[in-house]
Amino acid sequence: EIVLTQSPATLSLSLGERATLSCRASQSISASLAWYQQKPGQAPRLLIYDASNRATGIPARFSGSGSGTDFTLTISSLEPEDFAVYYCQQRYSWPSFGQGTRLEIK
Amino acid sequence: EVQLVESGGGLVRPGESLRLSCAASGFTFRNAWMSWVRQAPGKGLEWIGRIKSESDGGTTDYAAPVKGRFTVSRRDSKNTLYLQMNSLKTEDTAIYFCTTDALYFDFTGLFDYWGQGALVTVSS
Numbered sequence: 001e002i003v004l005t006q007s008p009a010t011l012s013l014s015l016g017e018r019a020t021l022s023c024r025a026s027q028s029i030s031a032s033l034a035w036y037q038q039k040p041g042q043a044p045r046l047l048i049y050d051a052s053n054r055a056t057g058i059p060a061r062f063s064g065s066g067s068g069t070d071f072t073l074t075i076s077s078l079e080p081e082d083f084a085v086y087y088c089q090q091r092y093s094w095p096s097f098g099q100g101t102r103l104e105i106k
Numbered sequence: 107e108v109q110l111v112e113s114g115g116g117l118v119r120p121g122e123s124l125r126l127s128c129a130a131s132g133f134t135f136r137n138a139w140m141s142w143v144r145q146a147p148g149k150g151l152e153w154i155g156r157i158k159s160e161s162d163g164g165t166t167d168y169a170a171p172v173k174g175r176f177t178v179s180r181r182d183s184k185n186t187l188y189l190q191m192n193s194l195k196t197e198d199t200a201i202y203f204c205t206t207d208a209l210y211f212d213f214t215g216l217f218d219y220w221g222q223g224a225l226v227t228v229s230s
Contacts, residue, residue, distance in 0.1 A: 034216055036151075043203055043220035044151065049211075055218065087151055091215025094169065095141075095153040 002026055004088050004098035012106040019075040021101045023088035028068045032092040035064055035073045038100075039084045047086075048073065078103075108132040108219040110204045115224030122194055126224050128187040128204030136160065136182040139207035139214055142189050144200035145223075152200075156207055156214075157187070172198075194228045201225050 003026040013019055023033065031051040036044040046055040048064035051071060061076040075082055083105050088098040114126040130138070141156040155168040155178045166178050177190040187204055201223040208216040 032215070036217070043222055044217070045220070046216070046218050049216050049218075089151070089217070091213070094167070095215050095217075097151040097153070099150045 002029060002090050002093050002096055004090055004096060006086075006088055006098035006101045008101060009099075010102045010104060012104050013078055014106045015080065016077050019073075019078055019082070019103055021073040021086055021103070023066075023071040023073070023098050025069045025071075025090060025092075029090045029092035031067045032090055033064075033066070033071050034089045034091065035062075036087045036089065037082075037084050038087065044087065075103075080105075108206065108209070110206070110219060110221035112202065112204050112221045112224035115202065115226050117227045117229065118194055119230050120194060120196055120228055122228075123190070123192045124194065124226060125191070126189040126202055126204075126226070128189075128221055130185045130187065130204075130206075133206070133209060135180075135185040138209055140178075140180065140187045141205045141207045141217060142178060142187075143203045143205055143217060143220075144198075145203070146197075146200045149200075153217075154202075155189070191226070194226075196228050196230075199226060199228045 005024045007022045033051045035048040038044040052064045063074045065072050085100045087100050109131045111129045142154050154172050157166045157178045175193045179188045203223045204221040205217040206219040208214050
């Protein structure tokens with residue numbers, strides 16, 4: 001089983017700041033990593049697939065990078081609607097998710 | 107527009123069974139691989155099972171915690187996905203999401219469209 005570890009657990013930032021979220025895999029997963037955003041009471045939404053590709057309709061302020069075991073989701077300038085929980089997920093083996101990073105307003 | 111609508115959630119006692127349904131629209135359901143993902147209250151996401159399209163064999167795969175107890179099936183004539191849950195345990199309490207599996211991609215294991223979820227509570 002591939003374990004994904006996200007850090008930090010909670011990130012407190014202000015509007016307009018840059019957010020950097022990390023995801024580390026327990027073994028190499030090539031670029032088979034996705035990122036999802038989940039707001040309270042809603043289903044997750046796909047943001048990034050294969051480490052760096054934005055899904056349809058996702059704003060350009062969201063970007064992903066990394067390969068192997070270390071991955072990053074960057075939000076270049078935080079908008080009010082970006083405060084949510086973010087999950088990484090690997091598809092290199094049977095799908096698994098990280099435990100999530102809560103992005104909150106400072 | 108892709109739409110997935112789950113139904114059938116509710117309160118059951120440990121050891122009982124429940125079947126969830128997911129009505130799909132806005133895409134060619136018979137060609138789609140489909141998955142179920144759950145989320146325990148206040149917790150993270152957990153993939154629990156998937157079914158391939160009939161043209162790809164219609165086979166199923168499950169995560170270890172539910173293997174042997176849960177069954178994913180589909181009825182393409184009704185554009186509907188099912189999750190049959192038997193021998194339910196308190197730790198199965200969660201919101202269950204129906205998802206497409208890489209609907210418009212040539213690989214699998216990507217959850218690109220999600221339903222709103224169905225709450226299953228297992229309690230005595």
